[in-house]
Amino acid sequence: MSLTSQLAHQSTDTLRIALPSDGAMYDPTKSFLDKCGLHIERVNSRRYTATIRGIPNCVILFQRAADITSKVEEGSADIGIVGLDRFSEQRRESSQAILVINDLQYSRCELTVAVPTSWIDVDCMNDLVDVSLEFRQRGKTLRIATKYPKLVRAFLAKHGISYFNLIQASGTLEIAPQMGYSDMITDITSTGSTLRENHLKPIVDGTILKSQACLIANPNLTKTSQLMIKTTKEVLDRIEASLNAREFFRLTVNIKAQSEEDIASKLQGKELLQGLFGPTVSKVYPQDGSSVFSVTLMIQRSKLLDAVNDFRTIGGFSIAVNQPDYLFYAASESFEKLQSHFA
Numbered sequence: 001m002s003l004t005s006q007l008a009h010q011s012t013d014t015l016r017i018a019l020p021s022d023g024a025m026y027d028p029t030k031s032f033l034d035k036c037g038l039h040i041e042r043v044n045s046r047r048y049t050a051t052i053r054g055i056p057n058c059v060i061l062f063q064r065a066a067d068i069t070s071k072v073e074e075g076s077a078d079i080g081i082v083g084l085d086r087f088s089e090q091r092r093e094s095s096q097a098i099l100v101i102n103d104l105q106y107s108r109c110e111l112t113v114a115v116p117t118s119w120i121d122v123d124c125m126n127d128l129v130d131v132s133l134e135f136r137q138r139g140k141t142l143r144i145a146t147k148y149p150k151l152v153r154a155f156l157a158k159h160g161i162s163y164f165n166l167i168q169a170s171g172t173l174e175i176a177p178q179m180g181y182s183d184m185i186t187d188i189t190s191t192g193s194t195l196r197e198n199h200l201k202p203i204v205d206g207t208i209l210k211s212q213a214c215l216i217a218n219p220n221l222t223k224t225s226q227l228m229i230k231t232t233k234e235v236l237d238r239i240e241a242s243l244n245a246r247e248f249f250r251l252t253v254n255i256k257a258q259s260e261e262d263i264a265s266k267l268q269g270k271e272l273l274q275g276l277f278g279p280t281v282s283k284v285y286p287q288d289g290s291s292v293f294s295v296t297l298m299i300q301r302s303k304l305l306d307a308v309n310d311f312r313t314i315g316g317f318s319i320a321v322n323q324p325d326y327l328f329y330a331a332s333e334s335f336e337k338l339q340s341h342f343a
Contacts, residue, residue: 013057013227015235018077021048021062025213028106029081032213036242037325038235057231066090069216072097078221078228079235085111085188085211089148098341100236100334101215105243108190111148113155113206115184116177117199124204125159135183136163145173145182148208152186155208174198215239215334219341236334241326248276249304250324252296253316254284263293266314272307275299298327 019040020026030040033052040060042050050060061077069090071077080097081104091097115122122131132142142164146152149166156164167182174194176182188211189195192202215236222229257263260281267273275297284292295316299307308319 013225013231015055015058015079015221015228015231016061016077017052017058017235018061018063018068018071018080018082020065020068020081023065025065025081025083025107029213032104032106033239036238038238052235055231055234057227058235069095069097072216072218075218075220077218078232079215079217081213081215083107083109083211084214085109085148085151085209087214087216088209088211089150096218096220097216098219098338099214100217100338101239101243104213104215104239105246107211107213109188109211110190111151111186111188111208111211113184113186113203113208114189114195114200115203117196117201122203125161125206128203128206129159129161132161132163141165142184143167143182144184144186145169145176146186147173147188148186151208155186174200217338219338222339232338233332233335236338237328237332238326240332240334241328244327244329245324247301248298248324248327249301250296250322251275251299251304251307251311252294252320252322253311254292254294254318255311255314255316256290257293257315258291260293263295267295270310270314272299272303272310273297298324 019029033040038055039053040050041053042060048062050062052058052060061071063071063077063080065082065086068077068080068082069087072080073092073095075096079100084099084102087097087099113125113128115128119131122128135142144152144164145167147169149168152166167176169176173185173187175198176185177200178198185200186208187195189202195202221232255263255266257266263281267279273279277298279295279297282294282296284294286292295311304321311319
C-alpha cells in the first residue's frame, strides 16, 4: 500500500505529523523532539511511519523536506516541521498551511546571493545592479542558479534588478559558475565555508532570508474531533514549553536573615532578583540553628551571572542552578494562533 493510501486509511482522530525523512534536518529534528519529550519510535530507517511514545493517536510521516509544505497544504498531514526557507518558497498564495512556530531554534542558515571571488568590484546589491546592466549592454543576460526562484525574483525586484535569467537547479549550486551554466548563485549557507572553497563570496547586503526550522499546520485539523484537538494541544504545548524553558534557569539561593521581611528588605531595589514571576521564599532549618531562608526564582539565561553576583552581595550562598525541562505559560500561544485561523 502506498503512503498516500495509508494516509487515507488513517483514523480521523489520528494526528499526522510530517517530518524530514533524510538530509540535514533529519537528525536535528529527532533530537529536538526528544528534548521536548516527544520520543519518536521508528522500527527501522526503511519504515516511513513512526509513533510518539505515550501519544497513541499520533503518527509520524517521514517525507522529503521538499514535500512537507504541500502535504500540510493539501491536508494529508496536519502538522509539519520544515525549514522556513522551503515553506516561504513553496507556500501557495491560497495555501491552507500556516506558520505556527516561526523558530524552533535549530537548523539556522541564510539564503544569500553569492558571486565569484574574481568579481573584485562587486560587494553589494548596488554593484550587482551595475553588473546586470553591463551584461545587457553586451547583449547578454545575467544568469543566476537557484533553488528558490520565487524568493530570489522578489528580492532582485526589490533591489531594482530587472535583467536576469533564473537557472533552476536541484543539485549542488556552488559549482555552477565554474561549469559555465550560470554566472552567480543564490543558495543556503550556514558558515560560508562551502562558498569560499568554491571561489564564491556572499554579497554584503545579499541575505534574502534568514531561515531555521519552523512548525507549520493546517488549521482544518482543529475542525475534526475533540480528541484531535486535545492531541494537537498536547504536542504544541510540549514543544512551546520546551522552547520557553531554554531561555531560563531556576536559581535556588540560601541567605541568612531574621525573617521573610528581612529577606524582602535585602531583595528590595534589586530588579534582577525579582525573576520572571517574583521570588519564592521558604524557611530552612540548618543543624546549627541559625536563621536561614531559601530563595527560588526563574532568571533569564543571559542574566544568570549578574543575578548570581547580586545574590552574593546580599549574603547568598550555596547557589544552585537548574535548567527546567518545561516552562508553561498561562496559555499556549501556538495553539491559540492555530485556533484563530479556523472559524
